[in-house]
Structure formats: C-alpha cells, structure tokens
Amino acid sequence: MDTTMDRPASFAIVGTGWRSEFFLRVAAELPERFAVTGVHSRSAAKREELAHRFGTVAVGSVEEAAKHGNPDFVIVAVPWPAAPEITQQIVELGVAVLEETPPAPDLPAMRDLWSRVGDRNLVQIAEQNMYMPAHRARLRMVKEGLVGEPTSVQVSSNHLYHAVSIMRGLLEAGRGPTTVIAHTASTPLVDPITFGGAFSDNPDPVPCAATLAILDFGGGRTGLYDFTENQWWNPLRRRRLTVRGTGGEIVDDRVVFLDDPRTIVESVVTRRQTGMDMNLEGFFHDSIAVNGRAMYRNPYRPARLSDEDIAAVTIVERMSMWVRGEGPPPYPLADGLQDHLLGLAIEESARLGRPVVTTTEPWADAVGPDFEAKVSGET
Numbered sequence: 001m002d003t004t005m006d007r008p009a010s011f012a013i014v015g016t017g018w019r020s021e022f023f024l025r026v027a028a029e030l031p032e033r034f035a036v037t038g039v040h041s042r043s044a045a046k047r048e049e050l051a052h053r054f055g056t057v058a059v060g061s062v063e064e065a066a067k068h069g070n071p072d073f074v075i076v077a078v079p080w081p082a083a084p085e086i087t088q089q090i091v092e093l094g095v096a097v098l099e100e101t102p103p104a105p106d107l108p109a110m111r112d113l114w115s116r117v118g119d120r121n122l123v124q125i126a127e128q129n130m131y132m133p134a135h136r137a138r139l140r141m142v143k144e145g146l147v148g149e150p151t152s153v154q155v156s157s158n159h160l161y162h163a164v165s166i167m168r169g170l171l172e173a174g175r176g177p178t179t180v181i182a183h184t185a186s187t188p189l190v191d192p193i194t195f196g197g198a199f200s201d202n203p204d205p206v207p208c209a210a211t212l213a214i215l216d217f218g219g220g221r222t223g224l225y226d227f228t229e230n231q232w233w234n235p236l237r238r239r240r241l242t243v244r245g246t247g248g249e250i251v252d253d254r255v256v257f258l259d260d261p262r263t264i265v266e267s268v269v270t271r272r273q274t275g276m277d278m279n280l281e282g283f284f285h286d287s288i289a290v291n292g293r294a295m296y297r298n299p300y301r302p303a304r305l306s307d308e309d310i311a312a313v314t315i316v317e318r319m320s321m322w323v324r325g326e327g328p329p330p331y332p333l334a335d336g337l338q339d340h341l342l343g344l345a346i347e348e349s350a351r352l353g354r355p356v357v358t359t360t361e362p363w364a365d366a367v368g369p370d371f372e373a374k375v376s377g378e379t
Contacts, residue, residue: 008035009320011098012065014086015077016041016050019100019126023075024054026313029303034316037069062086066095072320073098075126080105084113087123096122096323098316102161102340103333110337114363117333124319124329125336128311129162130169130371131318136378137269137288137295138243138250139371142170146290147257148247156226157239160343161336167215167223168339169371170243174217175338175364180356182213182225182349193233213346225346255290267291274302285310287379299377317375328373334366 008031013020016039027034038059041047051058059065066074073096076086084104090097103125104110117123129135142150153170155163167173188205213225231237243250248257253269269290275283283304288296300313321327341358349356 008033009317010035010037010069010071011073011075011316011320012036012038012040012059012068012071013075013077014040014062014065014090015075015100016043016046017077019077020050020075022309022312023077023316024050024056026305026309026316028054029305029309030300030313033300033313035069037071038065040065062089063093066090066093072096072323073124075316076100077126084109084116087113088116091117091120091122094122096124096319098124098126098319098330099333099336100126101336102343103336104340107341107344110340111362114333114337114361118363118366123333124322125331125333126312126315127162127165127331127336127339128308128315129158129165130331130369131311131314132307133285133288133296133298133310134241134271134307135166135169136371137290138241139170140295140379141250141255141290142243142245143372145247146255147243147245147249150243150245151220152222152224152242152244154224154226154240154242154244156237157231157241159227159231160346161339163225163227164215164223164339164342164346165335166241167225168217168335169369171217171221171223173221173223174368175334175361175366176218177360178218178342178345178358179216180213180342180345180349180358182211182346182356183353184209184211184350186210187228189228189234190236191230191234193235211346211350213349215342215346265291269295294379297377297379299375314375318373321375328370329367331369332366334363335368337361337363 027036036056038057039047039051040059047058059068074090075098077100087097087099104113150171153167155166186207187210189208190205208229210228215223255267259265271288272286274281282302284301285298287294315330318330322329345356
C-alpha cells in the first residue's frame with residue numbers, strides 16, 4: 001500500500017493540556033507532514049498562549065475548531081467527564097475525531113457514548129502504545145512466528161487501559177468476555193522525580209500503590225499486569241515486557257526461540273540510535289533489528305523525536321490516511337472502550353478482592369485496527 005500523502009495531514013485540537021502539546025510539538029517538528037488548523041480551550045488565555053507558542057490559531061468554540069481551515073479531523077484532549085459530549089458535538093458536524101484515552105469515565109458513560117456515535121464510524125482513539133517503535137518491532141517478531149503462537153504478555157510499564165492495549169494488541173485478544181483477578185498493596189518507594197519530570201528533594205520512601213493482575217482473555221491467552229504508582233516517571237522502576245509463545249519468548253531486548261527441532265537460539269534485539277559518540281548523522285532513532293534483520297525502521301528520521309513522539313506522529317498520520325480513505329482505522333472507538341472496560345475491571349477486582357468477569361458489550365463486533373499496516377518509510 002502506498003501511504004505517501006499528497007498534502008500534509010491537518011487537524012485541530014480541543015484542549016490545552018500536556019497531551020495536546022505532544023501533538024502540537026510533533027506537528028511543529030514535521031511541518032511537511034502535519035498542519036494544525038486551530039486550538040480551542042474554554043480558557044481564552046490558555047488557547048492564546050498555546051497558539052502563539054506553536055504558531056497556530058486560537059479558535060473560540062468547538063464548532064469553530066471543527067470548521068476553521070477544514071481539518072481532516074479534530075483531536076479531543078480534554079478531561080474524561082467532558083470528552084464524550086465534545087466528541088458527540090464534533091461527530092454531529094460530520095467531522096472525524098481522534099479522542100484521547102479513555103473515551104469516557106465509566107461503563108455507563110461508555111455504553112452511552114457508543115449508542116450515540118458508534119454507528120457513525122467517525123471516532124478513533126489516540127491509544128498510541130502499539131505504535132511505539134519497540135512494540136512495533138515486537139509485533140513483527142510475533143507476526144513472523146519467531147516465538148510461535150503468542151500465549152501470554154506480561155507488562156510492567158503502563159497503567160490500566162494502556163497496558164491492556166499492549167496485551168490485546170500482541171495477543172490479538174479481541175473484545176470478548178475476560179476474567180480479571182487483581183490485588184493492590186501499599187509499598188514504600190523513593191520517588192525522586194515528580195509528574196512532569198521535576199526532581200524531588202524528598203529522599204525518603206513514600207507509600208505507593210502496587211497492583212498485580214491476571215487477565216484471562218480465553219483461548220489460552222493471558223496477560224499479567226504489574227504496575228506501581230507513578231511508574232511512568234520513577235527511574236527506580238525499570239520497564240519490563242515479556243511476550244511468551246509456543247516456541248519461545250521475547251523478554252525486553254532479548255529473544256529465545258526454537259530454530260529447528262534441535263537448535264535453541266538466543267538473540268539480542270538491537271536498537272540503532274544515531275548521534276552518539278562520533279556518529280555525525282544527527283540525533284534520532286533509526287531502527288530496531290533482530291538476527292541482522294530490521295524489525296522496525298523509523299519513517300520520521302532524521303526528526304529529533306522521542307519514542308512517545310514517534311508513536312503520536314504515527315497515529316496522527318494513520319488517522320489522516322483513514323479519514324481520506326487511504327488506510328485502515330488506527331485505533332477504533334470500540335478498542336478504546338474495551339481497553340478501559342478491562343482497566344476498570346482491574347480496579348474493581350482489586351477493590352472487591354474477588355475475580356471480575358466482563359460481559360460482551362455492544363461494541364464487541366466492530367472492525368478492529370490493523371497494526372501491521374505501515375506508514376511511508378516504515379519497514
């Protein structure tokens with residue numbers, strides 16, 4: 001599939017929080033690929049400040065954001081309680097929405113949102129974790145059968161619905177009933193970096209909630225969730241991810257697999273990062289390889305983007321391709337709802353001290369994402 005677009009992807013943003021800045025930053029870094037048509041917030045001061053900082057236009061209403069400059073779609077990045085109403089308002093204008101996670105705060109609100117906009121097929125979710133370079137590489141290894149049929153994914157890096165998205169994406173777990181068993185305990189931990197990246201002056205351990213959960217998706221596929229409060233920012237907790245299959249496993253940056261009936265092979269997953277030591281190519285992520293073969297090649301090099309930024313760029317570009325009829329849906333509303341459904345089940349099971357079994361919801365049979373589809377330049 002040729003995914004080269006003949007004009008930049010254009011989008012407006014409703015919301016001026018830190019997630020909005022992710023999308024504004026990557027658009028500014030890649031002006032040949034992306035154009036921001038406007039920014040809206042209820043706070044005139046915030047929208048004017050953000051528009052000035054990123055060289056776009058501050059607009060005075062949700063409707064104006066959906067219409068000014070004729071954007072391909074609108075990114076909705078507002079607090080959970082406000083997101084469903086704003087999403088519906090934009091959908092009723094006939095404009096596509098890329099909504100931040102989660103789509104709605106609780107199960108009744110999720111069911112209500114689906115009943116109002118689900119059949120319009122205009123809403124995608126900005127769940128970008130499966131577009132992170134390392135996860136794209138892992139997915140390709142799984143799809144190529146390197147570790148056999150995937151049976152289990154263990155995630156200790158992301159919280160709740162984000163972790164669930166990774167599990168479901170690597171296992172192709174679908175949206176059926178799932179049994180969840182979870183437990184939360186308070187554990188002491190030094191927390192040297194606060195939310196936002198500032199260093200703390202407190203060297204003493206503080207109580208942190210640590211949650212463990214097992215998710216049984218059925219069909220012999222399970223997920224293990226392990227998350228400690230503030231793990232996103234705390235450098236004292238390493239991120240870990242394991243994909244186990246019938247013929248091997250991927251553990252962080254190592255792979256073991258059965259090459260033939262008598263040969264077990266262990267390989268290292270290698271990341272090529274330019275700009276280090278005497279490399280003068282520039283500073284950017286280039287590729288991820290295993291056994292001498294590229295499993296992922298960054299299509300946005302030589303832009304100076306973090307892995308999180310690359311994931312944000314990818315889902316925005318795929319969103320624009322989908323709106324134009326040039327590619328599959330990047331992450332449908334149904335999947336964002338399912339992820340949050342299971343995230344809520346983890347919390348409920350931990351709170352009640354017993355297993356929770358989710359039911360089949362109205363969005364279960366909707367079309368899903370195609371993570372194997374590529375954007376221009378990606379391996």
